[in-house]
Amino acid sequence: MKRVAIIGGGAMGLAAAYHAVKAGHRVTVYEADAVAGGMAAHFDFDGLSIERYYHFVCKPDQATFDLMEELGIGDRMRWVPTSMGYFVDGALHEWGNPLALLRFPALNLIDKLRYGLMMFVSVKRKSPGNLETTAAKSWIERWCGKRVYDKLWRPLFDLKFYQYADNVSAAWIWTRIKRVGSSRRSLMQEELGYIDGGSETLVTALVGAIERLGGEIRLSAPVSEIVSIGGRVTGVVAGGQEEAYDAVISTVPISLIPDLVPTLPAASKAAYEAILNIGVACLIFKLKRSVTPHFWVNITDNRIAIPGIVEFSNLRQTGDTIVYVPYYMPVTNPKWAMSNEELLAEAFGYLKLVNPQLTDADLIAARVGRLTHAQPVCPPGFAAHIPPVQTSIAGLQIADTCFYYPEDRGISEGARYGRLMAAAIDDPSVWG
Incomplete structure (x- = not known):
């Protein structure tokens, strides 16, 4: 048994805590917010319990399904036929299936054929390959042409990434296309999922399982420092008090890490600050x-x-x-x-x-x-700049949502990484 501190009570932190306590460790989760769940947490919206930040489930999200089965809530998944739209120049159009593409008035026939082929190949593609070192702008223009990029894609990138819009990795946008494109009932019908009761159902099940197995979850308990001596983690400081731990897992945004872990080497701090x-x-x-x-x-x-x-x-x-x-x-x-x-x-x-x-x-x-x-923000070549999860400080693992790359943020990737980080407490070779 090891004493394990987990910083951050979002999907990744809770999944790590669940698997660690199940493996026999003595686990304490520190969450700065007054509720567990992170981006998956609910709030009371005029009498409706709902996520603060929207979540949906796609059919490739296997880590979510596996975790729900383990927790005994696998029967709470619900699947719904859904659709997409495109509001272009004052008019709403159906989007997301071959007939909608053929009817779409903002593209000519050649543009539509090139766009459709890009979507088809993207969903069938198995790995990012050279997309990892390619800008999304270049990739889309190569497949669809500059006119399509300027009409359909540039406004979306500009209004999400602003000054970074032209330097977003093609691998990142490809995984988003593939994940949603793989969640279909048929060629004509998209099908997305949700957890009955919302993501709170999963958060509540995780919290309950952690506490039943002897773990502790401390809310409104921000950690101000991760302490290490002689290259090994020794504990955390929370509420002005230092507490001893044999292993620490941090899942908070990595831009906070240089201040949170003052004993990290300067090169490691610079790597976190660069993201x-x-x-x-x-x-x-x-x-x-x-x-x-x-x-x-x-x-x-x-x-x-x-x-x-x-x-x-x-x-x-x-x-x-x-x-x-x-x-x-x-x-x-x-x-x-x-x-x-x-x-x-x-x-x-x-x-x-x-x-x-x-x-x-x-x-x-x-x-x-x-x-x-x-x-x-994931530029081309981003994979090479993600620091190792297992840090140079023995017993300290650090990851946040950027580590999911080329996958985007989501509960499923949080569940997957949480399981791996818990396993690496005893076996650091999990990370190679």
Whole structure:
């Protein structure tokens, strides 16, 4: 038995704690927030328990299914036929299947054929290969042409990554295409999943299992320092008190690591500092009226400064309409300084542009959640710059969502990494 501290009570931290305590270790989870779950945590939204940041499940998310089976909640998965839309120049169009592509008015026939071929090959492709060292812009233009990139893709990249838009890895966008493209009932029908009761169902099951097996979860308990002596981790400082541990797993954003682990070598600190993150202001609206019939709508309209909306109630039954409007941006962007009220007013105006039947009387409730480290920026060649999970300090493992690359953030990758990090407590060769 080892004394193990896990910093961060999101999906990865909770999964690591569950597997570590199941292996017989004495585990304590430190979570700075007042609730467990991280980005998967719920809140009370005008009487509805729902995720602060939207989540959906795809059929390739095997690590999620395996964890749910272990926890005895495998029967809580639900699958729903869903659809996508594209709002282009003031008009909403169906998107995401071959007939929708053929009907799409914003592309000519050659553009459509090239685009369709790119999607087909991307879903069938087994590994990123040379996409790892290729910019998404170059990859998309090579397949579809500059006109398609400028019309359909550039606005989306520009409104998510801003000054980094032209230098995002093709491998990163490919995995997103493949994950969603592999979650289909048929060529014509997308099928996405959700956990009955929301991601809180999984978080509650994890917390319950950890505590039943003897683990401890401390909420509102930020760690201010990870302590090491002679190249080996010895404990953590929380609430001004140092506590001894034989192993520490950190799952907090790695930009926090240089201050959190002062004994790290300068080269390691520099590697963490070099990885960029952008923030998100994630707006949630509860409405009396549906905005579109689609789950996800991409937007390319010069009047609308967001890349898309997620009508979550077209996936999970929530009673009233629930729409997420994510504003991704570097936190240095002047727009980040806008008040929540300003963002909500702007975004609701955008929803009314997408559906002109929507009125102020349809708004029931609205809320904004903000994260300063929400999305890692993954340039071409990013894999070579991700530090090892097992650090140069014996007994200390560090990872956050950028380690999932080329996969994007998600509960499934958190579950997978949590299992691996727990296994590496006793067997560091897990990481090679």
